[in-house]
Amino acid sequence: MNRDALKVPDAFVVEQAMRFMERNYPKDIKLTDVAQAVYYSPCYFSRVFKELRGYGFRKYLTEIRLAQACRLLTHSDMSISEIARQVGYQDARYFSQIFKQWKGCAPTRYRLLHRRNDKGTF
Numbered sequence: 001m002n003r004d005a006l007k008v009p010d011a012f013v014v015e016q017a018m019r020f021m022e023r024n025y026p027k028d029i030k031l032t033d034v035a036q037a038v039y040y041s042p043c044y045f046s047r048v049f050k051e052l053r054g055y056g057f058r059k060y061l062t063e064i065r066l067a068q069a070c071r072l073l074t075h076s077d078m079s080i081s082e083i084a085r086q087v088g089y090q091d092a093r094y095f096s097q098i099f100k101q102w103k104g105c106a107p108t109r110y111r112l113l114h115r116r117n118d119k120g121t122f
Contacts, residue, residue: 010048010052011052013038013040013045013048014048014049014052014053016037016038017034017035017037017038017045017049017057018060020034020037020038021034021057021060021061021064022064025061025064025065025068025087025088026085026086026087026088027088028088028090029061029088031045031046031057031058034057045057061088062098062102065087065088065089066087066098066099066102066103068086068087069083069084069086069087069095069099069107070103070110070114072086072087073107073110073111073114074111074114074115080092080095080096080107080108083095083107084096095107
C-alpha cells in the first residue's frame with residue numbers, strides 16, 4: 001500500500017486531535033486523553049503527530065495555552081494566578097517559568113510591555 005495513502009487518514013486524525021486540544025486546553029490534558037479522543041494508541045498518536053506536525057503534542061498544547069495567556073495578559077485585569085488556572089496550569093510559579101522560557105520575559109513584564117504598546121506609548 002502507498003505510504004502517502006496512509007497519511008491522509010492520519011492527517012485528518014491529527015487535525016481532529018488539534019481541535020480537541022484547542023477546546024480542552026484549560027483541562028489537565030495528557031497524551032493518553034488526546035489519543036483516546038481520536039481512537040489511536042498513545043504511542044502511535046505521538047509518533048504520527050510528531051511526524052506530520054514536526055513537533056510533539058506537548059509543544060502544541062503549550063503554544064495554545066500561552067497564546068491564550070498572552071491575550072488574557074493584554075486584555076484583562078486577571079491576576080497571573082487566575083490566568084495560569086484559566087489556561088490549564090494549576091501552579092502559577094510553573095506557569096511563569098514556562099511563560100518566561102517561551103516568551104523571553106515574565107508574564108507581568110509581558111503585560112506591562114504589551115498594554116503600553118496597545119495604547120501607542122512606550
